[in-house]
Amino acid sequence: MALQCTPHIAIDEAELEETFIRASGPGGQNVNKLSTAVQLRFDVRRSGSLPDAVAVRLMRLAGRRLTSEGILVITAQRFRTQERNRADARERLAELVAEAAVPPTPRRATRPTLASKKRRLDSKAKRGATKRLRGGGLTD
Secondary structure, X not given: OEEEOXXXXXXXXXXXXEEEEOOOOOOOOHHHHOOOEXXXXXXXXXXXXXXXXXXXXXXXXXXXXXXXXXXXXXXXXXXXXXXXXXXXXXXXXXXXHHHHHOOOOOOOOOOOOHHHHHHHHHHHHHHHHHHHHOOOOOOO
């Protein structure tokens, strides 16, 4: 079974490592007894499931969630049950990979229109005239 991120990208289950930790927040007495929070680890650098370009974009997107070794760590503790937190962590990983899979659109250089140049120069002239009318009475 694999985690389907996009129609073309699926992460193999063997590449995901889950550890269960104690969650903070709501849960009553269960918080002190059960390990319901999930820490999902995914090695982005060594993953065979991701194309290189997607892996590079994913590492940039991950930010503080990425370790110095290139491992993406997602902690899910939003829910009270282990199953829902596990599903939440996997869903968040899939969303992150799907976002990284979209290549950025290249910026195309454009030139300002003649009308926009004229508007800019008109506003500069008006501003200059306003400043010329101010003060003017103080000279040495």
